[in-house]
Amino acid sequence: MTRRWLWASMTIVGCGVLPAGWIVVLARNELDRADKLSSMAGVVVAVVLGLIGVWTSLRAGGGGSGPVQINTASGQATADNVRGGDLRIGGPDEA
Numbered sequence: 660m661t662r663r664w665l666w667a668s669m670t671i672v673g674c675g676v677l678p679a680g681w682i683v684v685l686a687r688n689e690l691d692r693a694d695k696l697s698s699m700a701g702v703v704v705a706v707v708l709g710l711i712g713v714w715t716s717l718r719a720g721g722g723g724s725g726p727v728q729i730n731t732a733s734g735q736a737t738a739d740n741v742r743g744g745d746l747r748i749g750g751p752d753e754a
Contacts, residue, residue: 681700685693 685696688696
């Protein structure tokens with residue numbers, strides 16, 4: 660079995676079979692217990708996804724892209740002519 664088939668089968672199970680099974684579990688329980696089970700499942704999913712996010716960022720270096728440099732143009736712009744707060748895109752006005 661190739662990796663592609665493995666990931667495809669895991670995706671099908673994760674997106675199809677597991678939610679269907681969860682619906683059956685909730686339908687077989689009374690409303691109060693189903694609500695509590697859903698709350699607990701939500702917390703578990705949130706914690707797992709948070710840990711995966713932290714692990715992924717630490718593995719990737721986690722440093723970010725570094726400082727952002729903002730360049731300011733001096734003088735008169737040629738592509739986008741800006742005068743007195745007006746933005747003119749393109750060449751000079753043809754009046």
